[in-house]
Amino acid sequence: xxxxxxxxxxxxxxxxxxxxxxxxxxxxxxxxxxxxxxxxxxxxxxxxxxxxxxxxxxxxxxxxxxxxxxxxxxxxxxxxxxxx
Numbered sequence: 744x745x746x747x748x749x750x751x752x753x754x755x756x757x758x759x760x761x762x763x764x765x766x767x768x769x770x771x772x773x774x775x776x777x778x779x780x781x782x783x784x785x786x787x788x789x790x791x792x793x794x795x796x797x798x799x800x801x802x803x804x805x806x807x808x809x810x811x812x813x814x815x816x817x818x819x820x821x822x823x824x825x826x827x
Contacts, residue, residue, distance in 0.1 A: 760807075760810070763807045763810075767804065769803045775814060776814075794812070
């Protein structure tokens with residue numbers, strides 16, 4: 744089964760999660776958890792978001808590696824090419 748076929752109930756596939764940049768906005772991370780925008784920001788402000796959130800000035804950024812860890816989505820290991 745491909746990563747793209749593993750669609751979560753909220754529209755983010757495993758492939759989507761693996762292709763995210765190192766940090767993402769709270770709204771996108773909330774979608775991965777099935778949390779709406781308002782609730783996601785409330786949880787981030789109160790320090791209760793389900794994964795690591797970094798405050799950058801007035802904005803919040805979610806650490807993608809921690810998001811994947813909490814959701815149980817592992818980065819595939821790099822396979823070595825066979826020796827010639």
